[in-house]
Amino acid sequence: MHNDGGKPAFIYTYACSEDELSLCRMELRCLFGREMPPSIFESDIEVDVSRSPFIKERIDVMYGGDSLPEIYTQTEQVEVKGKTFKVIFVKTNDLSPENKIEYDERRVIEREIGMRIEGEADVNHPQLVYGIVTLGGRWYFGNYQKNKATWFRQMKKPRSYSIALSTRVARAAVNIAVPNPAGIRAIDPCCGIGTVMVEALSMGINIVGRDINPFIAAGARTNIAHFGFTSEVTLGDIADITEHYDVAIVDMPYNLYSRITPGEQFSILVNARRIADKVVIVAIEPMDEMIIEAGFTITDRCIAKKGLFSRHLMLCQ
Known part of the structure; x- marks a missing residue:
């Protein structure tokens, strides 16, 4: 697990709401x-x-x-080479409550x-940021990277409708499907x-899209262009796809809002199995029997809750 004399390469901190715990854990596993x-872990990845x-x-x-x-x-060995710097004490740690380090001490x-x-x-606009953190009874120091949460801007889309996945769930689903983007070809x-x-x-993931509804496919093209991205969104049925992909992400159409039959759902699964090596299925209910009948093995899963509404995410191979 460790390189050079018992030192991890990276230490990460994370946080999620109770509703997102299952989703968060699965994303981190992938x-x-x-x-x-x-809250906090070490990894060489x-x-x-x-x-x-x-x-x-x-x-x-x-x-x-x-x-x-x-x-x-x-x-004392740190060389900033003429750049301004700042040191941040990382508050998230695994210290017991009685050993917590208070503001002044930090x-x-x-x-x-x-x-x-x-x-x-330079505390306000440093060119370099370093972090100090304690984990597992040891102290670690290194370059500090903070999540820029750039995806917040993607929550406001020109085209939207109520049943679309939330940006956070969609983002986690992508990470579950494509943990290592290099060389991967994906399809939705x-x-x-x-x-x-x-x-x-x-x-930066190489992904193309398709939808059977011309109005909705046009909305997808509008949204993609709005954020300055380029990708192909074709019109048509999943059954007509002839290309093969490394991974597919399938947000199953819902009976609640669209007139879709179990037969049509099964057809989507069978075709997803045909066109991709690995598939992440997002559904409003567990579809284990149908997924297994389509020839998949479910290798990991989670539930993302939002109020009374749940989404089941199933990683299938």
Whole structure:
């Protein structure tokens, strides 16, 4: 797990609401390959901190030590090469309540390190940001990355309708489907107004879309163009797709709002199985029997709740 003498490469912090806990845990499992402890974890896997709606921060670990004085000594080696800098004490940690470090003490620790780094500190507009964090009884120091939550702007789409996935669920679904975007070809064969596509495109993922409804497909094209992205959205049935993809994300059309029969739902699943190696299915109910009958194995799953409405996400291979 660790490189050079027991030091993790990265430390991440994350947060989610109770309703999103199941979704958040599944996203982290897909991105990092294991179940994560609450709030803070270490990993040697590098994930862009702004990809996830749940990850808050990442420290790219430079130094590790059993005590703060050990870290203080090591930070004397930091070279800022004429750039201004700032040190942030990362508040999320696994300390017990009685060992919590209060505000004043956090400021003292930041100052102690700041004084040892040769260069000009700038708390408002630093060119370099460093973080200090404690985890598992040890202290770590390194470059600090904060989630920029760029996807917030994608919540306001020119075209929308009430049953579309929320931006956060769509973004997590993309991360579940495509943890490593390099070289992956993805498709959203029932793309609706393009919520999933916009999130995937904003992460640089190669994705195309399709929808059977010309009005809705046009809405998807409008939304994609509105955010400055380019991708193909074709019109037609999933059954007519002849190309093969690494992964498909299928937000199942709902009986609640669209006149879709179980036979049509089954056809979508069978065709998804045909056109992609891996499929993430999003549905308003668990569809295990139908999914298995279509030839899939469900390898992971979660439920994303929003008020009384639930979405089931199933990773199928």
